[in-house]
Amino acid sequence: MANFTQFQLKELDKLLNYNGFTPLIANNNSEFYQFFANFGINIYQDYGSGSKGKTLYNFWVSSPNDVALKVIKEIKEIILYEFANKNEERNKAEFLFDSIEKRLTNEFEIIDNIFLTNKKYEIIKELTPGGFGDTFLIKDINLDKFFVLKMYRGEFINEKDNEIFFNKFLEEINILYDLNHQNVVRIYDYSNKKKAWYIMEYVDGGTIETYVKSKPHNLSKIFLQAINVFYFLENKDVCHRDIRVNNILVTKDGILKIIDFGFGKTIENNGTLKSATRLVNYTFTLPKELNCDIPKYTKKTEIYFVGKLFERLLADNNIENFPYENVLKKMTLEDPQNRINSFSDIKNLIKNISNQHQIIPYNLKQKYQDLVLRLDKIIISKKTYSIIYDYNKIINNIEKLLDCNLLNENLDDSKFFAECFISELGEWYPKKSQISVNYLIDLLEWLKSLDDQQKEQFIKNLQFKLSSYKIHQELPF
Secondary structure (H helix, E strand, O other): OOOOOHHHHHHHHHHHHHOOOHHHHOOOOOHHHHHHHOOOOOHHHHHOOOOOOOOOHHHHHOOOHHHHHHHHHHHHHHHHHHOOOOHHHHHHHHHHHHHHHHHHHHOOOOHHHOOOOOOOEEEEEEEOOOOOEEEEEEEEOOOOEEEEEEEEOHHHOOHHHHHHHHHHHHHHHHHHHOOOOOOEOOEEEEEOOOOOEEEEEOOOEEEHHHHHHHOHHHHHHHHHHHHHHHHHHHHOOEEOOOOOHHHEEEEOOOOEEEOOOOOOEEEOOOOOEOOOOOOOOOOOOOOOOOOOOOOOOOHHHHHHHHHHHHHHHHHHOOOOOOOOHHHHHHHOOOOOOOOOOOHHHHHHHHHHHHHHOOOOOHHHHHHHHHHHHHHHOOEEEEOOOOEOOOHHHHHHHHHHHHHOOOOOOEOOOOHHHHOOOEOOEEEEOOOOOOOEHHHHHHHHHHHHHOOHHHHHHHHHHHHHHHHOOOEOOOOOO
8 A cells, every 4th residue: 555644645635536637647658547447447538537525535545655666757747848838836736746645655654763752653644634634544653552643744845835834833732731521532742843743532432423323412511512522612812713523523432522622712811813814724604703704703703613513413404302402592693783692501401491490302202102112012020129229230131131142133031121120020911012132222321321320210100100010919818
């Protein structure tokens, strides 16, 4: 595999496809043409005129360094010739090709040489690049732990802009280093020299979008974490300014983590952002304060984009009865004059909602009612009040039952299921209801996902329900 970075591949793909250069370099005398011919591909036919948007990514990454280097040098000559009278485009292309050649010639830098420490790191793989740097998953050899390395990408920037972007990279380090919160990715080490870099926490999970898709019932918990961390940032006078799903991760344990403060800005005493820039990739409809001649990003703008992100998660996952829907409406009003003022006000609003009536997630009732309906089909009466009050005991009982039936489609006897919740039962409806193993798996996963408040509510309701079954008094003869 050729040692392109993802950023280089992306920029190369844009240069070739979106500027119409693919047909130009697809002549049968070129190394480029021959390179693809070795894969049985006619580059002109498959990537000729009208092919804008098609990517050559898979072919570039499958080529060895020496072959890719030959192809790059030939393409470079052709494109720079075409850009002869376009100085700006030519300079940008030169920066790109020079950096690619450097990468293909020298392999990845030995990471030990980057650091001024005695630690030893190994590059595992490249991750999605940030705005100003290439990002890698690395492993600390001594600790046997994973971290993320972000390195400043100076070679893509001309001298005029290099100082500006270098300072932005350092500003990201400064912002992250001062933030100590469970829901903000933690920075461990850094260098502010010419080859600037920093090492941060590795988040073992995925994007908030992926997490909510697999566990939509946890969206309320994720929302509360988001409000708490943005409240923390608000008190630190920091605006993230690049709120999108790729910058908000969730661990496998359901802990939200905000990453990539490349566009982050601190707020001055007058309420304005320090050296603000409009260079932000907005993925939602712009609010009124940005959709105007003199755009202004404020704390209220941050509230708007957080709200919009959760609105999209609700819509994309068809989630209904979200308990904080009215809060989202106040967050996403386009006119900042009508929008809720601060994350502090949002926290108070959420607290008031909780005090007025206990928030029950949309599927807690559904899952609970499904469970008791199944129990109703199994239990006639009970001899005693031997109800299991321990939530963890219930979990353990289901796990044991599941372990003994993993190779079955259904339980042989449904009373074994009821005995996960209540013991010393009297009379049953024999074979009245089938309990599938798949239902057990789903129930177990759901029960493990509940937070402490939801567990308490579940146990309280279940105990009341189980106590309502009639006691069958045995006759003395």
